[in-house]
Amino acid sequence: MGRKRTKSGKIRLAEVAELAGVSPITASRFFRNPEALSIAKRTRVESAAKELGYVPNLAARALASQRTEVIGVLIPSLTNNVFSDVLRGIYDASEGNRYSIQLSNTRYSILQEEKLLRLFLAQKPAGLIVTGIDQTAESRAMLEAADCPIVQIMEIGPDPVDMMIGFSHYDAARAAVAHLFEQGHRRIGFVGARMDPRVQRRLDGYVSAMKDAAMFEQRLVVTTATPTSVTLGGALFTDLLAREPDLDAVFCANDDLALGVLFECRRREIAVPDQIAIVGFNDLEFMASAVPTLTSVRTNRYEMGKTAANMLIEAIEGRRPEQPVLDLGFKVIERQSSSSRHSESRPAGSGAGAANKMVALPSGHD
Amino acid sequence: MGRKRTKSGKIRLAEVAELAGVSPITASRFFRNPEALSIAKRTRVESAAKELGYVPNLAARALASQRTEVIGVLIPSLTNNVFSDVLRGIYDASEGNRYSIQLSNTRYSILQEEKLLRLFLAQKPAGLIVTGIDQTAESRAMLEAADCPIVQIMEIGPDPVDMMIGFSHYDAARAAVAHLFEQGHRRIGFVGARMDPRVQRRLDGYVSAMKDAAMFEQRLVVTTATPTSVTLGGALFTDLLAREPDLDAVFCANDDLALGVLFECRRREIAVPDQIAIVGFNDLEFMASAVPTLTSVRTNRYEMGKTAANMLIEAIEGRRPEQPVLDLGFKVIERQSSSSRHSESRPAGSGAGAANKMVALPSGHD
């Protein structure tokens, strides 16, 4: 016997086809590749579909075609501002086309990532966006065996699984430190939280730049595995200052920490940048508006997400980009907090003041 | 003829059933309702599934069962910090169970929301989370006709579609203004951006509180449709000050604006709170760490997302919550920026200082 079920009055493809006077398969093609139809049938199917308010059943499509139109995205955090920009780019790129985004949070655990990857892959996604280059061996093997395009985002490194978009955190950190040296600073501290692989590489970049100048000392580095926050920035800076009273600059692994350091300086009545210079990382919006305005390393997060999704979609549709690895670079945005020109006391007036001096560098060249 | 296709060596349910020595339908039941099986078969199917590494094909399941295990989420913005907290709650709640989250961004457009709603509903989601209570009539009708549970989040109001979780933005704004009155402020400005319905209700609350005290004047209100930012806070405050030089407090519709106002005060050498008090809205993390620490209205965003998803899942599984409308309330977190006790100049030491005085109110009582 057949079944009753809800019926639900749902319009099926066959009904559209009937109204349009074509076979179901022709109607089906209309939705997937309209150019394959003659103009006459195309318009007939189109108006029939509109008249009936037809919406394709994605589950049936996925079952029959053995593939989904889902782009899986694995990111390590939903809290972090950085990822919300990337995500926004990804969602924006997915808008207006057939693909939908399936998001999962690895919580900075590569084991969790491996588990989620297995889950995702089982559903045959159309493509995958994964964060970073530090997958487990197992994950790496699964990614390589996957029969869908894959983009690694947030950083670039050797040996991409497939496509890759990001920048060199190592080089970016070196550039930030170089900027501080240029401004005449020598005892430059490093403040970092969470210490995920990308923050770790920023630390590596800092260390190498400091060693190049023969200025590195272990006690200039304060890090913690704790998730980042503004408050934490103040606390870590407090530690750093206790260890190294002669500190004359701080390079913060992100902007929240930098803001925390700025507030802590204000609390302690330490003049920024005259006594201590501050450089952040990511160039979040508030950096330009703080007092003093805060120097940061600008990273193209939104563009990264958007381009990653676009590259992926192109690849899904068979048009592999000629550039599978894209270095988006970074820019050191110099502002008052690290400027050796003594911060003029600016009177009334809003905004960030003078145009930012930008130091742009493509990463990957040391 | 049959077809070739990739084959892909995928394990099907039938293979698990065969290995376990049961019928496919019994194996199917194991994955959906293990309690319905005898212990013997249960363990047999379980080990067979594990041995073969079986993962169910969700598309086939959705097609056969006429429903998905997808929770649709419609939010107006991915940029706004507020929503990232809510989302984090939703994703956390969806972890470890069968449901997956399908997210879409309405960009604060109720027309876009309507379009997305139509799209979502066509895929028969297991449940839906929508933001706010200001849907189009068409959207409203679709929601009411939908045969799945629905939660409206972010605010509470009369006449819920189904379930609802949030708080009264109107009451929260009134409480913030009342707090400023208590601290002796009279000429209290309002700064708002974006002016989505919830911000509008905060403005309404502000206006009503000011009128109650016979202190309302239109020129105390500065708003814009522009998306919010820290920089914008400074700009709007500049406008406000130009209109009303006697200003003695500002109620900001969100914390980014409040931070912008604080920076602008610093830039203009206006003492906070002595000359001007500042109150924000949402109580983002940085508020407790700013100098001076910033008063704000705490809202339970993470909890809201998490509880909304949990309520939804309960309802999907047939256990409707006894409380379909949940008021999560708010708290005015009083900090230095609005304290009439003159801000003692605190010497070295990090953090927010003395315990926050909290003024807790369940919203819904005026």
Next chain:
DNA sequence: AGGAACGTTGACAGCGCTACCAGCAGCGAC
């Protein structure tokens, strides 16, 4: 004019799973 090539269309047979119903065993009640 004949044939190849192309563009367009349709028939068929599932994709992998589950709703529905029927059946069977085991048990207690009469």
Next chain:
DNA sequence: GTCGCTGCTGGTAGCGCTGTCAACGTTCCT
């Protein structure tokens, strides 16, 4: 012993769509 109940299991028949291939009409080439 028979009935009805409950608990478990299985057979059948699709869910709505698309991959494959075949077939058609038309155009273009030789």
